[in-house]
Amino acid sequence: MKDKPGVIQRSLFGGESLPGQGTLFGDPNSAADQAVGRCVEQEMLLEHMGPTVEEPCRDLQEGLFHQGREKPFHEVREDIHHDVESELPAQDRLAEIDNLVVLRQTVLECRRCGLRQGARGAVFGEGNPAADIMFVGEGPGQREDELGRPFVGRAGQLLDLMLRSHGFSREEVFIANIVKCRPPGNRLPAPQEVEACLPNLEAQIRIIRPKIIVTLGALASQTLIDPGLRVTRDRGKWFQKDGVSYLTTFHPAAVLRDERNKKRLIWEDFASLRQKYTRLYGGKDTD
Numbered sequence: 001m002k003d004k005p006g007v008i009q010r011s012l013f014g015g016e017s018l019p020g021q022g023t024l025f026g027d028p029n030s031a032a033d034q035a036v037g038r039c040v041e042q043e044m045l046l047e048h049m050g051p052t053v054e055e056p057c058r059d060l061q062e063g064l065f066h067q068g069r070e071k072p073f074h075e076v077r078e079d080i081h082h083d084v085e086s087e088l089p090a091q092d093r094l095a096e097i098d099n100l101v102v103l104r105q106t107v108l109e110c111r112r113c114g115l116r117q118g119a120r121g122a123v124f125g126e127g128n129p130a131a132d133i134m135f136v137g138e139g140p141g142q143r144e145d146e147l148g149r150p151f152v153g154r155a156g157q158l159l160d161l162m163l164r165s166h167g168f169s170r171e172e173v174f175i176a177n178i179v180k181c182r183p184p185g186n187r188l189p190a191p192q193e194v195e196a197c198l199p200n201l202e203a204q205i206r207i208i209r210p211k212i213i214v215t216l217g218a219l220a221s222q223t224l225i226d227p228g229l230r231v232t233r234d235r236g237k238w239f240q241k242d243g244v245s246y247l248t249t250f251h252p253a254a255v256l257r258d259e260r261n262k263k264r265l266i267w268e269d270f271a272s273l274r275q276k277y278t279r280l281y282g283g284k285d286t287d
């Protein structure tokens with residue numbers, strides 16, 4: 001019997017958060033953590049006032065991605081691209097690696113950005129090394145950092161539920177993140193950190209050769225698909241790039257924070273994924 005979303009999600013999503021309770025994120029003296037708190041609190045307020053979260057998400061991106069710079073995210077990335085390239089150690093030749101075992105070892109030894117210092121280790125990602133479908137999130141959280149596995153906390157439980165409910169198993173897909181080491185306080189990775197780690201993910205994609213990549217949240221979507229993409233506006237849309245079909249949807253953690261507005265939408269996006277995969281590549285349709 002198929003899972004029923006309403007029944008399962010009520011037990012999974014937990015209690016309701018109230019405005020004012022979402023402002024405590026990581027270090028209270030950190031401007032970045034305060035920006036996260038502001039954004040979440042605004043999301044919660046808007047949950048009571050209306051469905052749009054465009055404005056608070058812009059505040060979050062400006063507070064964290066841009067970090068005071070007066071440039072859009074993609075221009076910041078271009079600015080720092082040369083710096084990062086010039087800092088790559090000579091022995092780091094990701095482009096020459098052609099299997100996930102060697103790549104995993106290389107990533108576990110990576111020290112290309114400062115995130116490694118605050119993390120227990122790199123979380124490489126896991127799943128089928130020949131997966132047709134790849135899921136990409138932002139970065140490891142506390143539980144992922146502890147266990148060295150991606151999406152194993154509450155957001156991971158939701159992802160597992162979405163997969164199972166749409167006829168996929170966690171073992172048949174591959175799950176990874178934009179950055180492999182946990183950002184302190186669960187803040188969003190900074191542009192320099194994204195730029196430093198992106199070659200690791202690009203090597204994973206090159207070796208796995210997925211047919212479909214599902215980007216979970218704004219950072220993954222803007223990094224892999226289009227810097228101008230807005231998840232609240234563009235979720236559920238399909239994009240074609242370099243022979244790969246991309247689907248953008250919410251990060252499961254965002255759904256957990258805003259069940260009322262996002263639960264049904266992410267469910268629709270996974271249904272779209274199931275339908276496209278079945279139509280293009282065969283297999284049973286769960287509808």
Ligand code: SF4
Binds near residue numbers: 116
């Ligand atoms: S986050 Fe990525 S680039 Fe930075 S140290 Fe970890 S694996 Fe290396």
